Amino acid sequence: MPGSIKDKVAIVGMGCTRFGELWEKGTTDLIVEPVNEALADAGIELKDIEAAWGGTLFSGNGGRTVSEALRLQYKPVTRVENACGSGHEAIRGAAYAVAAGVYDICLAVGYEKLKDEGQSGLPGMQNRTGTHYESSMPGVFAMMATRYFNRYGLTPEEGKTMLGKISVKSHHNGSLNPKAHLRREIKLEQVLNAPIIAWPLGLFDCCGVSDGGAAAIIVRADMAKNFTDTPVYIKALQICAGPTSGRLLTDYDYTHVEESYRAGIAAYAEAGVTNPREEISMAEVHDCFSITEAVTMEDLQFSPRGKVRDDIEAGTFELSGQLPVQPDGGLKCFGHPIGASGIRMIYEPYLQFKGRAGDRQLKDPKLALAHNMGNEPYAPVVSCCIVGL
Numbered sequence: 121m122p123g124s125i126k127d128k129v130a131i132v133g134m135g136c137t138r139f140g141e142l143w144e145k146g147t148t149d150l151i152v153e154p155v156n157e158a159l160a161d162a163g164i165e166l167k168d169i170e171a172a173w174g175g176t177l178f179s180g181n182g183g184r185t186v187s188e189a190l191r192l193q194y195k196p197v198t199r200v201e202n203a204c205g206s207g208h209e210a211i212r213g214a215a216y217a218v219a220a221g222v223y224d225i226c227l228a229v230g231y232e233k234l235k236d237e238g239q240s241g242l243p244g245m246q247n248r249t250g251t252h253y254e255s256s257m258p259g260v261f262a263m264m265a266t267r268y269f270n271r272y273g274l275t276p277e278e279g280k281t282m283l284g285k286i287s288v289k290s291h292h293n294g295s296l297n298p299k300a301h302l303r304r305e306i307k308l309e310q311v312l313n314a315p316i317i318a319w320p321l322g323l324f325d326c327c328g329v330s331d332g333g334a335a336a337i338i339v340r341a342d343m344a345k346n347f348t349d350t351p352v353y354i355k356a357l358q359i360c361a362g363p364t365s366g367r368l369l370t371d372y373d374y375t376h377v378e379e380s381y382r383a384g385i386a387a388y389a390e391a392g393v394t395n396p397r398e399e400i401s402m403a404e405v406h407d408c409f410s411i412t413e414a415v416t417m418e419d420l421q422f423s424p425r426g427k428v429r430d431d432i433e434a435g436t437f438e439l440s441g442q443l444p445v446q447p448d449g450g451l452k453c454f455g456h457p458i459g460a461s462g463i464r465m466i467y468e469p470y471l472q473f474k475g476r477a478g479d480r481q482l483k484d485p486k487l488a489l490a491h492n493m494g495n496e497p498y499a500p501v502v503s504c505c506i507v508g509l
Contacts, residue, residue: 207462
């Protein structure tokens with residue numbers, strides 16, 4: 121594929137903090153800790169890093185937030201931000217710089233310190249007059265859920281149950297992950313009877329707000345085995361942003377996200393995937409809400425349109441299923457420290473490919489897809505990254 125990044129760069133080291141309410145840690149800790157883990161994993165020192173990209177939405181100003189934290193000595197550092205997709209944006213910057221031959225060894229780090237902001241939800245969710253926006257994120261995605269139920273003929277009870285089973289699955293996986301924020305199993309009855317945030321989304325349908333950081337060391341593919349016997353190669357890295365016309369349309373179709381669909385198509389073409397359901401071994405998707413995961417399964421062609429409920433009922437996306445989704449627990453159990461999430465989504469496949477996922481370990485995974493989405497469903501930026509051995 122012309123201009124493809126496929127197999128031109130590899131990830132040879134990764135690190136990730138525990139996600140959670142990390143009152144004892146600051147932004148510096150959320151950068152230093154995962155970077156140190158990634159460096160040790162790759163068997164290199166900080167001085168070997170030639171350039172770095174830091175992804176964050178709220179935490180810090182410019183590249184100096186990373187250079188100060190790591191005590192980098194006059195190296196190029198770039199701060200990138202693409203809303204909730206900022207983690208993938210850091211990966212993209214480092215990967216493309218290496219693929220272009222400008223550098224041999226680069227660092228991507230994503231981080232966000234949210235819990236000390238003194239307000240619920242995400243900071244900055246107010247307009248300049250100090251009043252809240254008319255639609256909250258739960259409210260917008262609740263409209264996605266009610267529209268989906270209506271379009272595909274689900275009763276409120278059937279729809280709520282479908283969404284509830286997604287959350288139960290993710291909590292099971294998260295309970296097996298020592299780095300997840302929320303580590304306990306839940307029952308379907310708990311989900312169905314939980315307090316409503318924005319109907320039909322209840323407490324367990326919404327991801328939490330967390331602190332966290334994650335990092336990756338990216339090198340040229342032809343030198344990858346100098347660092348590890350099992351480098352993880354980037355097979356595709358695609359990003360899609362639409363014209364956000366959904367903000368203006370009264371008949372916007374909330375039952376799919378066109379940017380997710382198109383980013384998926386582009387990533388499959390770059391990676392040479394012709395049958396995503398059969399060829400993708402596992403997926404980490406942007407499950408900010410349970411309905412987002414359901415719709416994304418259809419946008420990425422894992423389920424036919426309007427049929428994701430059948431796959432949820434069949435256990436297709438469970439750890440033991442045909443195509444495990446969120447094997448680490450997803451945003452649902454990690455929460456969403458904005459800049460860190462996209463790199464955390466790649467950390468799980470990295471562990472799986474190396475056989476280091478513990479009780480979550482999948483059998484012989486070949487290809488993994490990470491889907492990172494920023495902003496509302498009618499105005500998102502979506503990236504899809506496919507990695508494999």
